Amino acid sequence: xxxxxxxxxxxxxxxxxxxxxxxxxxxxxxxxxxxxxxxxxxxxxxxxxxxxxxxxxxxxxxxxxxxxxxxxxxxxxxxxxxxxxxxxxxxxxxxxxxxxxxxxxxxxx
Numbered sequence: 463x464x465x466x467x468x469x470x471x472x473x474x475x476x477x478x479x480x481x482x483x484x485x486x487x488x489x490x491x492x493x494x495x496x497x498x499x500x501x502x503x504x505x506x507x508x509x510x511x512x513x514x515x516x517x518x519x520x521x522x523x524x525x526x527x528x529x530x531x532x533x534x535x536x537x538x539x540x541x542x543x544x545x546x547x548x549x550x551x552x553x554x555x556x557x558x559x560x561x562x563x564x565x566x567x568x569x570x571x
Contacts, residue, residue, distance in 0.1 A: 492546070503554040503561075512554035518547055 463479075471477045506512065522540055529539035 496550075499550045499554065500557075503557040506554070506558060509555040509558040512551045512558060521547065 465483060466476055466480055468477075468480075471480060503512065522543055525539045525543045526536035529536045
């Protein structure tokens with residue numbers, strides 16, 4: 463079934479079907495993003511490297527600009543991304559602590 467535009471949804475079942483379709487796509491994209499986050503911690507040396515303030519702000523600025531282009535409230539996008547980034551930072555810190563604070567290059571020495 464091809465996606466319906468919001469205007470083409472004639473009842474709530476159509477709206478719910480489209481929201482479910484979008485949710486599946488969002489989960490797939492977040493899973494893809496998680497793969498890169500999972501690799502990032504492996505390239506870092508200690509938990510303090512998990513938080514990079516300038517990079518966090520760069521990501522937030524890009525997301526807010528994209529949201530604005532798409533007529534989505536930038537504040538919504540920022541709130542969602544800050545929550546996701548916060549979770550990923552905690553994940554990286556925990557992985558780095560559990561790994562003994564060294565990356566693959568250090569392990570080969």
